[in-house]
Amino acid sequence: MDQEKILAIETSCDETAAAVVEGGTTLLSNVVATQMDIHQKFGGVVPELASRHHIEQITLVIDQALNEAEVTMEEIDAIAVTEGPGLVGALLIGVNAAKTLAFAHQKPLIGVHHIAGHIYANRLEQEFQFPLLSLVVSGGHTELILMKEHGDYEIIGETRDDAAGEAYDKVAKALDLPYPGGPVIDQLAHEGEETYDFPRSWLEKGSFDFSFSGLKTAVVNQIHQLKQKNEPISKANIAASFQASVVDVLVEKTYQAAQQYGVKQLIVAGGVSANRALRRSIQERFEGTNIAVSIPPLYLCTDNAAMIGAAASIQYRNNQYASLNLNAQPGLMIER
Amino acid sequence: MNILAIDTSNRPMSVALYHNETPLIEHTLNSKRNHSVQLMPAIDYIMKEVNIQPKDLSKIIVANGPGSYTGLRIGVTTAKTLAWTLNIPLVTVSSLELVAANLIYSSGLICSFFDARRGNVFTGLYRAQEGRLTEELPDQNIAMEEWLDRLNDFGEPITMVSPTEHTFSDMVYEILGKRAKWVTGHLSFPQAGQLVLLGKDREPVDIHTTSPQYHRLVEAEVKWLEKNAQNK
Numbered sequence: 001m002d003q004e005k006i007l008a009i010e011t012s013c014d015e016t017a018a019a020v021v022e023g024g025t026t027l028l029s030n031v032v033a034t035q036m037d038i039h040q041k042f043g044g045v046v047p048e049l050a051s052r053h054h055i056e057q058i059t060l061v062i063d064q065a066l067n068e069a070e071v072t073m074e075e076i077d078a079i080a081v082t083e084g085p086g087l088v089g090a091l092l093i094g095v096n097a098a099k100t101l102a103f104a105h106q107k108p109l110i111g112v113h114h115i116a117g118h119i120y121a122n123r124l125e126q127e128f129q130f131p132l133l134s135l136v137v138s139g140g141h142t143e144l145i146l147m148k149e150h151g152d153y154e155i156i157g158e159t160r161d162d163a164a165g166e167a168y169d170k171v172a173k174a175l176d177l178p179y180p181g182g183p184v185i186d187q188l189a190h191e192g193e194e195t196y197d198f199p200r201s202w203l204e205k206g207s208f209d210f211s212f213s214g215l216k217t218a219v220v221n222q223i224h225q226l227k228q229k230n231e232p233i234s235k236a237n238i239a240a241s242f243q244a245s246v247v248d249v250l251v252e253k254t255y256q257a258a259q260q261y262g263v264k265q266l267i268v269a270g271g272v273s274a275n276r277a278l279r280r281s282i283q284e285r286f287e288g289t290n291i292a293v294s295i296p297p298l299y300l301c302t303d304n305a306a307m308i309g310a311a312a313s314i315q316y317r318n319n320q321y322a323s324l325n326l327n328a329q330p331g332l333m334i335e336r
Numbered sequence: 337m338n339i340l341a342i343d344t345s346n347r348p349m350s351v352a353l354y355h356n357e358t359p360l361i362e363h364t365l366n367s368k369r370n371h372s373v374q375l376m377p378a379i380d381y382i383m384k385e386v387n388i389q390p391k392d393l394s395k396i397i398v399a400n401g402p403g404s405y406t407g408l409r410i411g412v413t414t415a416k417t418l419a420w421t422l423n424i425p426l427v428t429v430s431s432l433e434l435v436a437a438n439l440i441y442s443s444g445l446i447c448s449f450f451d452a453r454r455g456n457v458f459t460g461l462y463r464a465q466e467g468r469l470t471e472e473l474p475d476q477n478i479a480m481e482e483w484l485d486r487l488n489d490f491g492e493p494i495t496m497v498s499p500t501e502h503t504f505s506d507m508v509y510e511i512l513g514k515r516a517k518w519v520t521g522h523l524s525f526p527q528a529g530q531l532v533l534l535g536k537d538r539e540p541v542d543i544h545t546t547s548p549q550y551h552r553l554v555e556a557e558v559k560w561l562e563k564n565a566q567n568k
Contacts, residue, residue, distance in 0.1 A: 041560060042556050042560065046554060046556040046557075048405065048554045048555070048556075049554045049556065049557070051405070051406075051409060052547065052550070052554065055409050055412060055413055055416075055547045055548070056545060056547050058413060058416075058417065059416055059417055059420040059543060059544050060544045062417075062420075063420070063544070073421060088406075089405070089406055089409070092372050092406065092409060092410060092413070093409060093413050095372065096372060096375070096376070096409075096410050096413040096414050096417070097413055097414075097417045099376045099414075100376065100413070100414050100417040100418050100421070101417060101421055103376055103379070103380060103390065103418075104390045104417075104418055104421050104422055105390075105421070106390075323377075324376040324377045324380055325373045325374070325376070325377050326373075327370060327372050327373045328372060
């Protein structure tokens with residue numbers, strides 16, 4: 001029997017994306033129109049601007065995804081879309097386009113959680129082994145999610161304040177570096193040395209939660225002190241020291257959680273999983289264990305629709321369909 | 337020719353299905369619920385009621401602004417996606433012209449407007465004559481006081497009409513005096529069927545690039561432009 005082909009749409013933040021995924025594991029096309037350069041001069045994503053650009057791109061991107069996959073709408077078995085979390089105005093473009101396609105062609109409609117998508121991006125590379133732990137790190141999320149089977153999510157740790165990616169953006173701003181901060185700091189850290197002993201926030205014993213606001217404040221204070229004393233500021237060394245603290249905490253907590261829950265596979269997902277120091281450090285820490293580590297290739301780390309199609313495959317097989325009154329849910333929870 | 341018309345520019349939501357110039361069904365509601373939730377089921381409902389399948393549609397007409405940014409995007413996203421995937425033409429009509437069209441069989445100037453907060457309105461000036469509307473002043477985003485001064489210069493009676501709640505009644509009376517007439521109730525609400533009468537013979541738009549006519553820049557852009565003008 002042929003495996004199902006899902007047309008997936010993702011517009012939760014500043015990428016307009018569409019993809020066709022077969023059987024949850026095979027990518028037939030993956031089109032992403034990024035707005036990065038549009039938001040850069042504002043130092044962050046401007047929600048209204050993001051929505052305005054999504055609507056100009058949406059049918060073009062879907063058209064291209066179908067063309068590249070060489071499939072017609074008749075051959076598509078279901079339409080999937082990110083319903084949340086994300087920017088409500090941005091989500092609405094994808095949700096309404098998806099509903100319209102489902103209606104026009106009488107196809108099942110599937111609403112997908114954005115984070116479930118980031119996790120399932122890995123299934124395009126490697127089959128899952130349960131129990132499975134995911135470290136999800138991005139501009140809006142820092143979470144440890146345990147899965148005992150497909151479609152089942154339990155948050156065992158999450159940030160209590162800033163997301164890791166958010167801390168990167170704030171530190172980049174304090175160092176007068178461009179937005180987004182992640183790639184720039186990662187690059188600078190590569191050139192610098194860990195000369196400042198910034199704090200590591202472990203929180204109470206046994207907790208898998210995270211906190212990055214104290215670290216961010218320590219870095220900002222350090223920069224102020226250097227400025228007041230008229231001492232030279234080595235951006236590279238500050239970046240290296242900051243990144244070492246973030247990566248230490250992320251990796252160690254992930255390792256402890258993986259041990260405690262006896263997982264067979266570890267997945268790193270979300271935009272920050274593109275970070276070289278994090279990728280290297282995770283690989284090193286898990287070396288010699290029986291835990292399979294999967295970190296998606298760079299093009300699947302950032303927001304894309306292929307991951308939404310991969311996650312939707314599980315819902316398709318379980319007949320978990322949405323109706324035409326599906327709405328954008330900016331604060332959607334992953335746990336049921 | 338089966339034509340589907342959609343308006344979600346403000347709080348009211350209206351959808352209609354016509355066969356050529358003959359109305360088959362029209363569905364209009366004015367509640368505080370969400371257009372994103374209600375639009376697709378409403379289209380599904382009207383089409384089932386008159387037994388028309390999506391593939392039987394031959395044209396889509398949508399009100400594309402100005403109005404509520406989010407509301408506009410819901411209607412325009414739905415309209416452009418439907419037109420694209422069914423490979424049929426898409427026509428856009430001003431959301432202000434749609435409201436003015438309720439008075440198309442009157443004679444004289446019609447000012448339709450939507451409250452845009454902080455003393456501002458989205459508004460346009462139209463003239464009704466022999467069952468036709470012509471544009472006298474283009475749709476724009478402007479302070480109501482400034483707009484009314486411009487209307488005053490026409491020295492003619494003007495019919496004011498708005499489907500949105502507003503507090504401009506006193507200001508209109510002060511500036512235009514008895515030359516202003518108000519139309520309220522049923523005729524102040526957008527009815528999607530009017531879109532068909534206005535737009536059925538108009539030139540279709542390019543579906544991919546079509547987006548709402550917001551008539552206002554994003555606030556972050558305005559601030560950025562101001563800042564960069566100062567730095568020069």
